[in-house]
Amino acid sequence: MAAPQRPEQGHSRHPSSDTRRVAMPRRSTKGPLDVDASAIPTFQPPTPALQTALPPSPAPTSMPIRTASPAPSLLSPAQQNPASVRTRSKSPAARTMQLDLSLLLRPSLYAPVPTTPIAAPFLDSSHQPAPDTDLETLLSNRRFIHAADKxxxxxxxxxxxxxxxxRILELLYTRxxxxxxCNQSTLAAKEAKPLSDLLARESSTYTRPYREIFLSQIPWPLxxxxxxxxxxxTADMHRRAIMGLYALSSECRTLAQKAKAEKDDTTFKLWTNRLADLGLRVASELVEMGELETARRHMGSLSSATTSSSTAEETEKMCIRKTLLLLKIGDTQAAKHTLSICSSSTNKLHLQVLEALTHFSSSDLPSxxxxxKSLAKTHPQNPLIKxxxxxxxxxxxxxxxxxxxxxxxxxxxxxxFPCLLFNLSTVYELRTEKARERKLELVDKVAEVGSNGKSEMQVGGFEKGLAEFKLA
Structure with missing residues (x-):
């Protein structure tokens, strides 16, 4: 007699039926790191402008908001790593003061700044600063390669x-x-990734109120x-940049609302000015990606977002930036209208130069x-006019x-400054067949002029690259 068969492990046989029970499929669940791909919107060039008007103020909150500059949420949840670099405290507020940045102090993360793109005369030993020169002196003398290594x-x-x-974040920002x-943005992006990953990982551990306190430790420029x-x-660099700027703008509006509800005028002014700055940064990215019409509509809706809470100097600066973007697009009428808004500015020179540039953009070269010429006679010491x-x-x-x-x-x-050197090199190419010799002579002149430390318009650092002289 054959031995009775045992049911398979994990199943039981019903006494009155041969039908086996089938295990129910595991229900899908989502953890804190799962992302619903359908919930991620496909980015389109933003037709509406960045919202700079604040919604109605909410009821006052009991949570105080620090006025120091916060930092961005840098990565998506799918990129975040739950591993911690430090021991967690039970109190989220206490954890914000225990950020461990030892991971960023490893020498292996950083590399010497390449000097191959630099013209040889600038690397001569007679033009190099002393090894014990402090960081502040290097920055003030525009020795940015040495400052980065320092x-x-x-x-x-x-x-x-x-x-x-x-102190660590200050030095990283300097680096x-x-x-x-120094035209080493690729190297900067590689070295900045550990900091971006760390900030994203740390900020994801806090709920919203404590996350704002944590991010307030990160300087806004950084x-x-x-x-x-x-x-x-990245392939869609400008689109991703716009998405990141919109995320920061949402944070600015939220914190401006809270400051307004708490009647903190200083903090309210800080965040509204940052919001207006982000609006122009979005316009600049749209111009760079070729979306000129979108950029024009975007800037048309920004209007005078800073006039109610900004000083005259801040308003004038925003007006100049907006005018230059409009001229780059080619909308001279909108540029003239923007200039008319700043007609009451105390600094008339900047507005007069911009007015001359509107004639230039309109192909009215005689005007x-x-x-x-009139401005050059009145202000002979202004190099940008010349x-x-x-x-x-x-x-x-x-x-x-x-x-x-x-x-x-x-x-x-x-x-x-780089634009001057590039244009002068272009003129040499137009005037003579020995343009390379003239460019090399220009390199020697610039190295001598820059080494005396008296140049007031030395932009881009002392060490000039070959590309600035069209020699690369």
Whole structure:
């Protein structure tokens, strides 16, 4: 007689039926790190502008909001790692003061700044600062390559406590910004990723009120720089940047509302000004991605978002930025209208220069040259007026006069900035067949002028790259 068969493990046989019970399928559940892909909207170029008007104020809240600058939520939940770099405390408020940044003090995270793109005369030993020069002196003398390496040496020296959050973040901001100025944005993005990951991971552990307190430890300029570096090199870089700016704008509106409800005028002004700044940054990204019509509609809705809470100087600065963006788009009528809003500004020179540039953008070169010549006579020490006048002469086919003005800016006024050097190199290409020799002579002149430390318009650092002289 055959032995009776045993039912399979995990199933039981009903006494009156051969039908086996089938285990119910596991119900899908979502943990804190799961993301519903359908909930992620597909980004389209934003037709409506960034909302700068604040909604009605909510009822006063008992949670005090710190007025220090917060930091952005840098990564999506799917990218976040729940592992902690420090021991958790039961009190979220207490945890905000225990951020452990020892992970960012490892020398292996940082590399020396490459000098191969730099023209050889700037690397001569006679032009190098002393090894013991402090960071502040290097920054004031615009020695940004040396400043970037100095900031790294200070971070990895072992003399900074991992819990000294303000000092570490200050040095990291110095390091990343110097790399960007030295045209090493790719290296800056690579080195900034550990900080971005850490801030995203840490901020995800807090509920909203405590998260705001945690993010207030991160300087606002560092948040903007990290956002830019995070999207650098991606296929849809500008779209991702716009999405990040909109996320920051939502935070600005929320904190401005709270400040208004608490009658904190200083904090309210801070966040509304940042909101207006983000609006222009969105417009700039739209221009860079070629969405000119969207950018025009966007700026048309920004109007005068800062006039109610900003000083005259802040309003004028925003007006100048908006005008330059409109001129870049080619909407000269809107640019003239924006200038008329700032007609009561105490600094008339900037507005007069912008008015001359509107003539330039409208292809009215005679009016642009006449305006710039008049301004150059009234303000002979202003190098930007002379530079714009030289470009106006260049576009009117007066290459020789344009060359004379640009060369005088370098040799006599000792003015150095990348746009001037690039344009003068272009003039050499138009005037002579020995353009390379003239460019190499210009490199030597600039190295000598920059090394004396007297140049007031030295923009982009002392060490000039080959690309600035069109030699790369």
């Amino acid at each position: 900031a790294t040496d200070m971070l990895t020296s072992g003399t900074i406590s991992p819990s000294d959050t303000p 990343f910004s110097c790399l960007v100025i 948040r903007l720089l990290l956002l830019k570096l995070q999207v650098l090199g 642009a040259i006449s305006s710039l 530079h714009n006048l030289a470009i106006a002469y260049l576009y009117s086919n007066n290459v020789i006069l344009a060359s004379e003005i640009l060369e005088a800016l370098v040799t006599e006024d000792e003015v150095l």
